[in-house]
Amino acid sequence: MPHSSPTPRPPRARRRPGPAVSALLASAVSVCLVAASAPATPLGVGDRLFPYLGNPGYDVASYDLSFVYGGSNNEPLNAVTTIDAWTTTRLDTVNLDFTHGDVRSVTVDGVPAAFTSVGEDLVITPEDRLGAGEWMRITVRHTSDPRPDPDRDGGWVRTADGLAMANQADVAHTVFPCNDHPSDKALFTIRVTAPDGYTAVANGLPTGVDRAGDTITRTYRTRHPMATELAQVSIGRSTVLHRTGPHDLPVRDVVPTQYREQLEPWLKKTPAQISWMEDRVGPYPFETYGLLMADAATGFELETQTLSLFERGLFMEPAYPEWYVDSIMVHELAHQWFGDSVSPRAWSDLWLNEGHATWYESLYAEERAGRTLQARMKAAYGASDRWRATGGPPGAPKVPAPGDKIGIFRPNVYDGAALILYALRQEIGTPVFDRLQRAWVTRHKDGVAGTRDFIDLASDLADRDLDGFFQGWLYAEKTPPMPGHPDWTSEPPAKKPASAG
Template identity: 60%
Template sequence: MPLTRSRAGFHRRCAVAGTVTAAVLTLVAAALPAPEPAGIGDRLFPQLGNPGYDVRAYDIAFRYSGDNSKPLSARTKIDATVTGDGMDRFNLDFAGGEVRSVRVNGLPARHARAGEDLVITPAAPLRRGTPLRVDVRHTSSPSTPNGGWLRTTDGLAMANQADAAHRVFPSNDHPSDKAMFTFHVTAPRAVTVVAGGLPAGRTRAGDNTVWTYRHMHPMATELAQVSIGRSAVVRSQGPHGLPLRHVVPVAQRKALAPWLDRTKEQIAWMERHAGRYPFENYGILAADAQTGFELETQTLSLFERELLTSRSYPSWYKQSLMVHELAHQWFGNSVTPRRWGDLWLNEGHATWYEWSYGAERGGPAVERRAREAYRQSDTLRKRFGPPAALKPSKEGGKTELFTSMVYDGSAIVLYALRERIGAEAFARLQREWIARHRDGNASASDFMALAGEVSGQDQTAFLKKWLYGERTPPMPGHPDWRTR
């Protein structure tokens, strides 16, 4: 059918606009230096995070074929605000798939890869304070080395900590830039999809189902969770009506039930110590996979199914690990470190509550575990660095974050502080820390300042020795304790 005059004019204008945009992009790209990876200067992960913008929200869609070895088709939309002046280009962290197209504020944008960054050149420079909307169509590969996708016996789950989220989706992959998240996952009808946050819709699309989940609180990229598999979803209620939602392999539902049932009491126990649970729901994702770790993904903690069903571990030990990951919902997820060097705040507190809960359930006394950790501390400091100044990776190596120093070595910092300021002040400090920094980021300096405020005495010099010293300081109240 021939075009009408108005329609013909519209198509000519679009063609001209497209030609002009392409020409502008070509000129801009030619004038700029070669793309390079960027970072915000984190001492442990120098090239993670990106300057120049602040992400407000991610809207991420995956299409899963049913084969967990094949790349997923994906689309990541990012809603941000420009914080830099006159930016001709900007970077996203992305190293886990192919990029098919990029649009910035509705217009096509050039893109190039540089290291583990996606370098984007928009049609026009970006001005401070203006909206930045990025739309990336890409793939997301479960086979990326050190990637965030974890292959299970019947599907996939995410394990993005510490630096793997950008191998799943384009992002500002640093905990300092928390944002809201929405996930849409299209998968075969026989598959169940559960993500962190609350369900926000489920629709049929031919032989597939489209599942949507939305977080109600900001989240760091490393804490995202999407589970795809032949799973059962077990629902119940926790304290004050909190929705509990556990995701388990269908065949293991009965075997896991006694462990899932403990979650309600564990949340109540944590609330007595740290205040009300900070999110919209909680649950355990028991994955049929060998990982060697458990992970505090926000509102849906990842566990190896075998850990919970195995008879090789005593009950108190398994329960204490459940509380460790639960405690992270307060310490690490709600209050998130400003830099990776502040990780001791997450793991020290989670380990402290792990010790405390385990002791109440038949495990070793807290003092016994603290004394043993103290004895090992100088050896660990020499090998890995002190709790708040871990050694960065050697050239080409991977930073060793999750070692005994960041767990036990950080927990004894808290034990020392409690011995110094007393149990009552220490308890107030825990609750005030969460109340003051909820849904935000905080640092070691923030914690030292609050410890002084709560205790009525400056604790900075005391805590700096424990957090940054090459040697472990004397333990208050225990002059007989020795390091080896």
């Protein structure tokens, strides 16, 4: 008997999984799905770098997340996650990615379901088998634990006055149950209940504020699909600052209240930076943007969708020159197009995200501070062979070591990938290259796309086959010659000393 959503769904919500999801899942479905009589097994969508990330058999349409924060960032939050999804094949069990939290109950279409945890999967057995093409609603009542997980970095980030999220690449499922792979994007509704005096902000735009006693619940909703790794929730003694960007875009920044005045000179730069990016790649792709200044030492900044995460210290450390901080702001802004609106089909496509963000970071530094792109690319070329030896070629990063999942974020996918874009511009010319940038983010807006898609689009616009060009630049052990700069050389990796025999 078909399962339907407990509440009527508008026709536009009843979408089937598109080719962007199906292409990655198709091969995994046949080998990963387990029969009801088989023991619970952790599954995955077959990602080369994260083989157990994501799950086959369904396509998520939306997440509804509710968190209750009690005032301590050292205690688990009570949480409820509701997932609306389409099944893509017959399912006896449904796997979600989830770990580092306790599950209290699970329902499927309102009916209690059995569940167990295996590896980093929550394996759910509905009362009735789910057929292919059915709508299902899964509700999980659980805890969300902000205390550090010794096996990984990220997830909840504890700040001086609360919490923020940093879920890249594979840790959203330490915060909430999900299909934790960027190929399965969905709409998000996020509710956060916190004591009066705390401000909660999340991706998207606010849709409601409800007071009950000494607590306040704030609700946010995205208007565009989002990958789980880009989810953001900030809870703290914060101030939300509002300004207007190009085309009346709402710009909101979230800052620790006590540092509001010191941070304002940086925050007011954002509207002009958005205009700068729009001049190069087209309209900003989302409903809002802003900076979340976390009072924490993370060692990184992160392009969480519509609300980029930054360390407060980046803007208050006098050792960092202004041009450098400005360019990092543009890097995370550029990701809203490259990586957020257009998400990677697989994590091996990371070079498309980081290469483009580094590219626009570099162009901004060249225009505003005279830090020439050519000089940076020549230096990157000199180090490229060493980067490839250490981290793999940009299009095929080395598999991260156990306990070091963020080890894929190496120079080979930052400046090493921007170097590929520089070589491509040299190869096909600036006019075609510029059209490619705009066409990429327009054609794949709100979707997922990978390396093959980029090669095909570049070849179409250049009106010639670029497979050979990309093969060397993306996958070769040695860096190919740079078009237009035959004198550029790359230093070989240092040889390991011979061991005594």
